[in-house]
Amino acid sequence: MTNPEPVRPDKVSAPLTRWVHTGVEAPYKLDVQGLVMQETGRGVAYSAELIHPEHGVVGRISNEERGGPTTFHSYAHEKFRDRDLTAFVAQCRQDGEPLDPTGVGVEILLDEVINEGNYTDLVAEMRRNGNFLVRSFEPRTEDNDGVRRGPALVYTRPVLRRAARDNLASELAKEPEHRLAEAAFWQMFHGQEWVPLLPESALTAEQTTARIDEVVALHKATTSPEGVMCRQLEDGMYAFSTLVRSRFTLIGDGTDFVNTQRWCQCKRRVAKPVRFERWSIRDGLLESGTAHAAKSCRRLVTVD
Structure with a gap:
């Protein structure tokens, strides 16, 4: 019987880092700075500089919202270029599913970098001003194409009481733009994670x-x-x-x-x-x- 080949250190998979707001699991966190968002006739156009944890600002993410994809333009080809981004995406997962670097996985990842950065800014504002964040969440089902996370709704103070959250959910249900899909529910940012706005009681x-x-x-x-x-x-x-x-x-x-x-x-x-x-x-x-x-x-x- 032969001994198994030892595992080389460069073949050992490092644990993935979970991005709190978007459900992405990646080798490390990518951040953005200078996020600019603008309403257009087709939706929201946006751009931001991409920040690598080791190399700093390495390029720009943008989408002109004219029907085209979200793109990455590298500033530092010797440090982080398109093929490095593709290799990064190949190691990423979202909501338990791998991102396909040969298909739309790169665009999905770039969009989620923007979303993660936007949510991070909202949480920082929440902490400064004593706000409370709520969003809709629709899990993956047979009738949709994947998990859907709604935009954050900002309230002026923390809503701790379950009775007040029940009232909040009832008020949202009265507004057509906030009506949920059958499998969807409301989430709140509880200070560290997104959790159900109306959790089941932990006590009998x-x-x-x-x-x-x-x-x-x-x-x-x-x-x-x-x-x-x-x-x-x-x-x-x-x-x-x-x-x-x-x-x-x-x-x-x-x-x-x-x-x-x-x-x-x-x-x-x-x-x-x-x-x-x-x-x-x-x-x-x-x-x-x-x-x-x-x-x-x-x-x-x-x-x-």
């Missing part, structure tokens, strides 16, 4: 009742003359409540404040984000997510 009815009963029992046993409670629950969360309005807040680190109106913009988060939950004795879990644990911040990292 029994778990919800048990949580409320635990907090009510602790509150009844409190000896604070103001009736203010700060007690640690069995799972480590801290409960804060006066129960004056039949509501209580759970926070993972014992600090009784999170700012749910603003997004964390800190460059570094040394500590793991802290979880928070806001509850109503009558309605159960109202809103939840994570916040930067640092007392100088306490702003949103993700929303559930």
Whole structure:
């Protein structure tokens, strides 16, 4: 029996990098700068400079929206030219499917570089201004030609409560331009990923009742003359409540404040984000997510 041939280092496939907003998996991230978009009679024309992570600006992506393809014009033929782009596309996937470098895969990739950059700018603006992003998402089905991601709709503040999101989805359904295809649904950017706007509850009815009963029992046993409670629950969360309005807040680190109106913009988060939950004795879990644990911040990292 012969020994198998050892795998050469240059034959080992490196893990792919996932582009958060477009579902592309690629050897590395390509960025853009100077994105210019303009409405035309046929659609939206656009152009931007392509940024390679090692070589910097290597060319321009453009589409004049006259029925032609999205094209790449290289500035640096010795560093990154058309054939390098084709080789790059051959290693890429989107939504689990490979991009075909001999067909429209290159054009798809160039369009998604633009889309990824546009979404990245919107997320940066969301963090600065305390906005909230929603988009439609249609998965691949037998009746369409692939996954479809709608343009981002921007709202002026984070929408944490499920009841408010239900209302938002209902309002969108009333507008013809926002009516969804049969398999489509709404997504929100939760701070790190695109997730369903209306997720299924992570708690059963029994778990919800048990949580409320635990907090009510602790509150009844409190000896604070103001009736203010700060007690640690069995799972480590801290409960804060006066129960004056039949509501209580759970926070993972014992600090009784999170700012749910603003997004964390800190460059570094040394500590793991802290979880928070806001509850109503009558309605159960109202809103939840994570916040930067640092007392100088306490702003949103993700929303559930």
